[in-house]
Amino acid sequence: MTIDATAPGLWPSAQPESARPESAWPEPARPRIIMCAPDHFEVSYTINPWMRPDEWESRRAELSGAAAAGWSALRNRLHQLGAAVELVAPHPGLPDLVFTANAAVVLDGKALVARFRHPERRPEEPHFRRFFDGLASRGLLDAVHDMPPGLCLEGAGDCVHDAGRGVFFLGHGFRSDREAAAVVADLFGEEVEPLELVDPRFYHMDTALCPLSGGEVLYVPGAFSAEGRGRLRERIGADRLIAVPEADAVRLAANAVNLGRDVVLAEASDDLKAALAERGYRVHEVPIRSFGLSGGSAFCLTLRLDRRSVRAAAAAPETVAEVAVQPALLD
Numbered sequence: 144m145t146i147d148a149t150a151p152g153l154w155p156s157a158q159p160e161s162a163r164p165e166s167a168w169p170e171p172a173r174p175r176i177i178m179c180a181p182d183h184f185e186v187s188y189t190i191n192p193w194m195r196p197d198e199w200e201s202r203r204a205e206l207s208g209a210a211a212a213g214w215s216a217l218r219n220r221l222h223q224l225g226a227a228v229e230l231v232a233p234h235p236g237l238p239d240l241v242f243t244a245n246a247a248v249v250l251d252g253k254a255l256v257a258r259f260r261h262p263e264r265r266p267e268e269p270h271f272r273r274f275f276d277g278l279a280s281r282g283l284l285d286a287v288h289d290m291p292p293g294l295c296l297e298g299a300g301d302c303v304h305d306a307g308r309g310v311f312f313l314g315h316g317f318r319s320d321r322e323a324a325a326v327v328a329d330l331f332g333e334e335v336e337p338l339e340l341v342d343p344r345f346y347h348m349d350t351a352l353c354p355l356s357g358g359e360v361l362y363v364p365g366a367f368s369a370e371g372r373g374r375l376r377e378r379i380g381a382d383r384l385i386a387v388p389e390a391d392a393v394r395l396a397a398n399a400v401n402l403g404r405d406v407v408l409a410e411a412s413d414d415l416k417a418a419l420a421e422r423g424y425r426v427h428e429v430p431i432r433s434f435g436l437s438g439g440s441a442f443c444l445t446l447r448l449d450r451r452s453v454r455a456a457a458a459a460p461e462t463v464a465e466v467a468v469q470p471a472l473l474d
């Protein structure tokens with residue numbers, strides 16, 4: 144199917160910031176975000192090209208301290224931007240549990256718990272399952288589902304939702320199975336666009352693609368096959384695709400958290416900041432570079448609990464209970 148991304152009606156067309164009303168960046172009043180403190184974060188194995196346990200070991204004290212401070216800065220910035228944060232309990236021996244984006248795909252009150260490719264991360268699955276069951280028992284989720292046997296899907300890290308277009312972009316080739324697309328489509332009733340990832344540095348979709356609430360999409364062109372780039376141009380429209388420069392891509396700048404017109408990331412070049420500012424976005428840098436040594440950044444450290452499809456939002460404007468921010472979590 145060919146989608147005419149330039150057709151009127153979906154988003155206001157590219158306009159200078161002053162011409163774009165607040166409604167051009169649709170966002171719920173209080174986004175809800177799942178995070179996990181990095182108490183046991185370390186780089187003790189290698190399952191992606193960024194992970195160098197030797198370097199971690201030789202700089203352990205410095206890097207652990209930086210991770211703790213950076214994670215708190217991220218959480219506090221998200222809170223300042225209006226988000227409520229739910230915490231997964233850290234667990235010894237599960238260093239990557241901090242990357243909650245990989246815990247599940249969550250939409251419309253349903254969670255599809257991840258199945259990991261690598262045995263190193265498999266023990267996280269029951270931990271996340273219990274966490275989501277707990278959310279369901281508190282009324283914060285309607286249902287929790289598992290992946291069918293034999294299929295891998297590493298949560299929102301590889302299944303990135305574009306709310307405005309009503310589509311999940313599913314990354315396959317390194318971690319998640321292309322066949323998981325049918326599971327996601329059946330469960331959530333949203334279209335799924337599988338895209339092959341071809342550069343091992345961008346092994347998860349969220350390292351290479353970030354839909355923004357105003358309709359633009361940040362992407363790392365070299366992470367995709369020529370066919371994938373063509374699909375993205377067709378679906379998103381060349382005028383709304385923002386290519387992340389290589390220097391930013393390798394700092395995992397595409398791994399950004401977007402809340403309305405705010406974009407939170409580890410660091411961005413002046414060029415990338417200018418490209419975002421031109422379109423009316425506000426960039427917030429947080430000092431989370433030490434997570435880059437595990438191959439993760441801002442988006443990976445978060446998971447939205449409140450994402451809703453346009454369809455569900457129109458049918459029932461407010462169905463999930465408000466989560467109070469726990470004051471004890473704030474610095």
Ligand SMILES: NC(=O)NCCC[C@H](N)C(=O)O
Nearest residue numbers: 191242300347437438439443
């Ligand atoms: N990209 C993500 O969604 N998460 C970062 C995961 C990093 C972790 N060390 C991994 O390789 O699975």
